[in-house]
Amino acid sequence: MRIFVFLPLLLVAAPAAAAELAVQVRLPNGAPVPNAVVTLYPGGRPAPLGAAPGAFRIAQRDLQFSPFVLVVPVGASVSFPNFDNVRHHVYSFSPVRRFELRLYAREQARNVRFDRPGIVPLGCNIHDGMIAFIHVADTAFAAKTDSAGRAAFANVPAGAAVARVWHPYLRAPANQVQVRVAVAAAGRQAQAVTVNLRAPPRPGRAY
């Protein structure tokens, strides 16, 4: 389970009545879905982000991006260290943030700032098999599901909330589904979400 480091900063603003909400994402056959991003909108509105977004990183190691999915708040800066012995040419043509980084072998420090919410698919122009996604969230309640398919949130304000579940290969418009959750005033609460995934694309041959 990964929760933003900036999440605790919000606690000051959270109302007194609050609960812990765990969202469990599964396939129809019950298998957990890791790497799904769950965002929570109490009262249907984004929970305000903190002032200090923290440090985020997508490494290139063994010709792969790591992590495969990264959740960051709007305004975050992400570093792209290259630990490989070969060059990488990281890019995204996403309207959320279009960029291109020419990274020499074992090059450590390059940063990109993400000022708009949305999905930023990443690729390497040299290695077609390298794929990753940055989910730039506009709500403080944003987390990626762990290997058990679980994302948990503490201090969720009581009342009606909207939970969105996004996964790069989720079979739904914009790769996202939305559920309504009635968050209790206190205690631990679980919310199950069942999704269907497409098979991940296998890179075709370059020539």
Add this chain to the structure above:
Amino acid sequence: MFAGRCKGRVAAAFVAALAALGWSAPAFAELPRLDLPADLTAMIEFRLVLTDGERSWTDGGFGRSRFGGGGDGIDVDAVPANAQLVWHGPVAWNLEGAVAVAAQHGQDQPVDLIEAFLAWRPVPRSATRFSARAGMFWPAISLEHEGPAWSVPDMITPSAINSWIGEEVKLVGIEGSVAHPVGGGRIAATFGLFGFNDTAGALLGFRGWALHDQKTGAFSRQALPPLNAFMQTAQPQWTTPTLEADDRPGFYGRLTWQMAAPVILEAFYYGNRGDPEAVTPDLQWGWDTSFLNLGARIDPGPNTRILAQLLTGTTAMGFEENGRRWIETRFRAAYLRATHRIGRAALSGRLDLFDTRQSGSQVGPDDSEEGWSLTAALAWRLSGQADLILEGLHVDSDRGARARLGLAPEQAQDIVQAAMRITL
């Protein structure tokens, strides 16, 4: 099939050699690695070959395989089949290059250039992706081969279709591609212009289909089987696949649909626009060759892959006599292949069907041929550096022209091979 006391002894020797290879296999896990730059790879392949049946076309026979029997028993060969050095890496940002050289057993050039090209891949500005390539290369027809050295993973012998692409359809050209995502998948189109492929079709016209892994080099010749009396006066018993004879460019186009499901469908059309009356001083002729290839790659599960290709085309060479050129050949072939991975092993099976129909003025129906083959292979990844592949191939073909050599028109051949591929 293999039978008889002598054959039994030879087969036993082969099994013993194979066992020795298997016994020494753990040693390959700890091979010294050459301190090569990251973009450079070297590979050497040792081969143990057990074959019966007729002599190979590379040895003056009509055999369908690179290795042939003596015609009256079993032949065993232990050969360093292939050694190759490949450089594949970035030349500049957005520009990559590849150069592959290889030394192959049985080729006339000790070392030859296999591929050399530059590929321009600008960073996409939108979901539409553009790329271009120029140099000497095989156009993307084979679903079995991969990499600049054009290797077949998991098997030794490619299908009849891709054996022919490997020996005759390498060109010097330029191609442009555009790819766009569609419905969770991708559609890509490629168009290419080329030269230096005017003799493509000579092997199909004179020999017909074959099953082998010998790839043509830039300066190599390929042997032809015995020619009839007339053709012996017009063509030496070899062909130069990378050759420009008529100064007319050819073209090809390719459409690929990579579906949201793990299915890729391809259609490829090739026309070399060869002048069938063009001839070089050493009697290499232009062949007017065109073909359509349809391909499908399906991954029903994470460890299973199914490949299928169907190729149909025509070729013609020489002058017209009575409305027919000297050689006019219609050729067709298809294969269905399945590969299943279990841990470090991969099990493959393939069925090939092929035929050629001759209607030229200097060849007769006797030169037509039909045949089929079944291939089974077990590949075992011993380490990151060493792969052991065992393969059995049965090929059966019927061609009347064999009678010219006093052979039965229908011939069957079995080839058992063990390959050790070592990456240094």
